[in-house]
Amino acid sequence: MDPIGLAVVLASVRPGRVGPVVADWFLRTVSERNDVVATKIDLMDAALPADLSPSPAGEAFAAAIGAVDAVVVVTPEYNHGYPGALKTALDTVKYQWRGKPIGFVSYGGLGGGLRATEQLRQVAAELHMVAVRDSVGFHRVRTAFDENGHTDDSAAVDAAGRMLSQLHWWATASKVQSRAFPYPG
Ligand SMILES: Cc1cc2nc3c(=O)[nH]c(=O)nc-3n(C[C@H](O)[C@H](O)[C@H](O)COP(=O)(O)O)c2cc1C
Numbered sequence: 001m002d003p004i005g006l007a008v009v010l011a012s013v014r015p016g017r018v019g020p021v022v023a024d025w026f027l028r029t030v031s032e033r034n035d036v037v038a039t040k041i042d043l044m045d046a047a048l049p050a051d052l053s054p055s056p057a058g059e060a061f062a063a064a065i066g067a068v069d070a071v072v073v074v075t076p077e078y079n080h081g082y083p084g085a086l087k088t089a090l091d092t093v094k095y096q097w098r099g100k101p102i103g104f105v106s107y108g109g110l111g112g113g114l115r116a117t118e119q120l121r122q123v124a125a126e127l128h129m130v131a132v133r134d135s136v137g138f139h140r141v142r143t144a145f146d147e148n149g150h151t152d153d154s155a156a157v158d159a160a161g162r163m164l165s166q167l168h169w170w171a172t173a174s175k176v177q178s179r180a181f182p183y184p185g
Contacts, residue, residue: 006036007039025145061093076141134166
């Protein structure tokens with residue numbers, strides 16, 4: 001089985017954020033597999049212009065998305081939505097999203113970020129992406145991980161495995177089909 005390239009996009013950019021704990025757990029989970037090679041993209045470092053004006057930062061982000069076969073967004077839930085920095089990132093790139101599968105690792109308070117994930121499914125469709133069925137959601141995220149970044153949440157571990165297998169299936173199918181003829185756009 002050929003490995004796929006996966007961008008793991010960390011959507012939280014707030015000082016004191018929990019996001020890196022969740023993203024690093026997910027990256028460790030990916031590293032235990034031999035069919036997915038992940039690259040972390042931290043939107044705090046990407047520093048994308050909120051007005052969507054052309055910029056070297058935007059070009060670099062688009063190139064990073066263009067270089068992978070699939071995407072996972074690691075996102076908190078803010079006021080029943082997803083962070084503005086993530087919307088900026090989604091709107092910064094156009095063609096590089098197309099024909100690729102996307103999965104979601106969300107977290108938050110009681111809702112586990114599931115409302116953010118469901119909103120992102122709508123946006124993914126507009127970007128010509130395939131949002132895979134399984135997603136990961138951590139409720140009460142501050143208590144979900146120990147000091148080593150480990151979680152006992154077996155449902156999350158199971159969902160991550162299913163989501164990664166679905167991403168691999170869709171990314172491989174998309175690569176094979178794109179060799180026959182390009183995505184119609
Ligand atoms: C502005 C803001 C709004 C929030 N709204 C929600 C919410 O609607 N639902 C929820 O479950 N948690 C909500 N929370 C809790 C966050 O999900 C939680 O603080 C999480 O740690 C935020 O991720 P971060 O630390 O990576 O920024 C909110 C937090 C902030 C800062």
